[in-house]
Amino acid sequence: MKRKLFGLLRRIGFLILVVWTVVSLVTILIELVPGDPAVAVLGEQATPEQLAQFRAKHGLDRPPFFFGFPSDDHGQRHFRLYGLDNRYDDYWVAILHGDLGNSFRTDQPVIDLIFERYPATIELAIAAMLIAVAIAIPLGVVAGKNRGTLLDNGLSVIALVGISLPSFVIGPMLVYLFAVKLGWLAPSGRFDWSDIILPSFTLGAALSAILTRMVRSSVIEELGEGYVRTARAKGLSERSVVYKHVLKNGLIPVVTVLGLQLGVLLAGAIITEKIFGWPGLGLLLVEDGIGKRDYRIVQGCVLAISTTYIIANTLTDMIYRWLDPRIRVQ
Amino acid sequence: MNRLSIIGIAIVVIFVLVAIFAPWIAHYDVGATNLAMRYMPPSAAHWFGTDSTGRDIFSRVVFGARISLEVGLVVVAVSAFIGTLIGAVAGYYGRWIDALLSGYIFNVFLAFPGLLLAIALVAFLGAGLNKLIFALCIIGWVGYARLIRAQVLKVREYDFVQAARALGAGDFRILFVHILPNAIQPLIVQASLGMAGAVLSEAALSFLGLGVPPPAPSWGVMIEEARDLSTLQAAPHALIFPGIAIALTVLAFNFIGDGLREYLDPRQRRR
Numbered sequence: 001m002k003r004k005l006f007g008l009l010r011r012i013g014f015l016i017l018v019v020w021t022v023v024s025l026v027t028i029l030i031e032l033v034p035g036d037p038a039v040a041v042l043g044e045q046a047t048p049e050q051l052a053q054f055r056a057k058h059g060l061d062r063p064p065f066f067f068g069f070p071s072d073d074h075g076q077r078h079f080r081l082y083g084l085d086n087r088y089d090d091y092w093v094a095i096l097h098g099d100l101g102n103s104f105r106t107d108q109p110v111i112d113l114i115f116e117r118y119p120a121t122i123e124l125a126i127a128a129m130l131i132a133v134a135i136a137i138p139l140g141v142v143a144g145k146n147r148g149t150l151l152d153n154g155l156s157v158i159a160l161v162g163i164s165l166p167s168f169v170i171g172p173m174l175v176y177l178f179a180v181k182l183g184w185l186a187p188s189g190r191f192d193w194s195d196i197i198l199p200s201f202t203l204g205a206a207l208s209a210i211l212t213r214m215v216r217s218s219v220i221e222e223l224g225e226g227y228v229r230t231a232r233a234k235g236l237s238e239r240s241v242v243y244k245h246v247l248k249n250g251l252i253p254v255v256t257v258l259g260l261q262l263g264v265l266l267a268g269a270i271i272t273e274k275i276f277g278w279p280g281l282g283l284l285l286v287e288d289g290i291g292k293r294d295y296r297i298v299q300g301c302v303l304a305i306s307t308t309y310i311i312a313n314t315l316t317d318m319i320y321r322w323l324d325p326r327i328r329v330q
Numbered sequence: 331m332n333r334l335s336i337i338g339i340a341i342v343v344i345f346v347l348v349a350i351f352a353p354w355i356a357h358y359d360v361g362a363t364n365l366a367m368r369y370m371p372p373s374a375a376h377w378f379g380t381d382s383t384g385r386d387i388f389s390r391v392v393f394g395a396r397i398s399l400e401v402g403l404v405v406v407a408v409s410a411f412i413g414t415l416i417g418a419v420a421g422y423y424g425r426w427i428d429a430l431l432s433g434y435i436f437n438v439f440l441a442f443p444g445l446l447l448a449i450a451l452v453a454f455l456g457a458g459l460n461k462l463i464f465a466l467c468i469i470g471w472v473g474y475a476r477l478i479r480a481q482v483l484k485v486r487e488y489d490f491v492q493a494a495r496a497l498g499a500g501d502f503r504i505l506f507v508h509i510l511p512n513a514i515q516p517l518i519v520q521a522s523l524g525m526a527g528a529v530l531s532e533a534a535l536s537f538l539g540l541g542v543p544p545p546a547p548s549w550g551v552m553i554e555e556a557r558d559l560s561t562l563q564a565a566p567h568a569l570i571f572p573g574i575a576i577a578l579t580v581l582a583f584n585f586i587g588d589g590l591r592e593y594l595d596p597r598q599r600r601r
Contacts, residue, residue: 033454166530290538305446
């Protein structure tokens, strides 16, 4: 029990360390902008007063870090210590108060924009996951049961093709087929329940291919186990051997991959959302953030997506340990 | 090697030849627009048809192979080199160096979704081919480092390493002459899958407008330009041909990687 608690504390400690690093990286990223972010946002025609006002409003006139190497009037750089009076500190204090700064363009609080868009992204990721599972389990079981046959090889090739086809190829092709040619579904937007069909298929396609391969090798592995022989020997039908016994044990690694892939789906959603104009975090990042050089929005989105990713991964890991006691012993 | 990996190698060889001899294969200027010739379907003059500004899609796909393979090669070479160095150091020296590198730094990089980190880097640095390559290397090296670390941990316990140490060889010589050559085999698999990943990421970032700026004929840019509804309606081939090019290249490298893995790990072959 004591060891278990220690392990949990260690994981949480590491989680905090990783989140701290990610937040630090994101805050420092804005220093990478070539030239002056204020000029990048306001344009070359902005007057010095406008620039100064903008910098003061968003804290850009303050030193970026605890120390720095500012250049003096002669263009020479010297080490200078700023102490606690710096932007990195400001950002942290604000985050701990639930404030991610205001948009450079519209002045809206970034945290509000993120909460407004977050549900759409989660909705898309979960729909994609459900579709992927619904495709992968039957296909993987069929391939694994018929290992080495033409059917298995055919399904394996289809799975590899699925992994190799990126969402920005599948998505527009689906739009062409179902929106332009057949006219069954809308090409973009999120107005009707049916609008989620094309984006979630696009986002889930690669995952369903990965999962099919996993379910297949899992089924093959479990079919060789002793308990399968026992189940068959006591006269169970092949159907209940596979679906009641094999699948139950074989799904443990699949569950893990599923959890880890939730984060990948969140990142992949950036592209899918752009293809379908799906108003989630990805579209906020690409259109309002990167497209309009609103660096505050970019920072907020990167932070929101990566934190969700990290937390999803940690939870998956914990569930995995709980599901499979063998890992706990190791 | 299995049949699929031979198909993979054949596809890659074709794409490499196409990339090298692009100026002789493509008969049109990749940037030459001709509004009178827009949305032409595939024909003898334009094998893959023309796009929304009348540019020849075949020529653009051919030159696009150059960008894709160039980015892939540079990204894989640089990330594999850096990853091998760092992974070898972590695996060989162990103790606090390993705790810092593999326990903390590797995990921080793995904790980020790779594509998001690349997008974030390019978003702040600004778009461009070199910045794109830089971003992809930043997210790419960790995979190699982790792999090499595990390999070095295994190989360093072998008898011949102990023998070399007993003979008085220094750390540098043991690591680079004795351990690494025996630890590097799985790197080939990772590099092949890494090529697939780099080609995909280049196209993805270019698709998002963060890679090679238009009018450069990157496959990702071509797909982005082909996906507006009027172009889809008038010229679906503008989407299909670059799409096939990306899928074939990625598929080929995946075939090769899978085949190599089976070949190098006989345990997998029996499955």
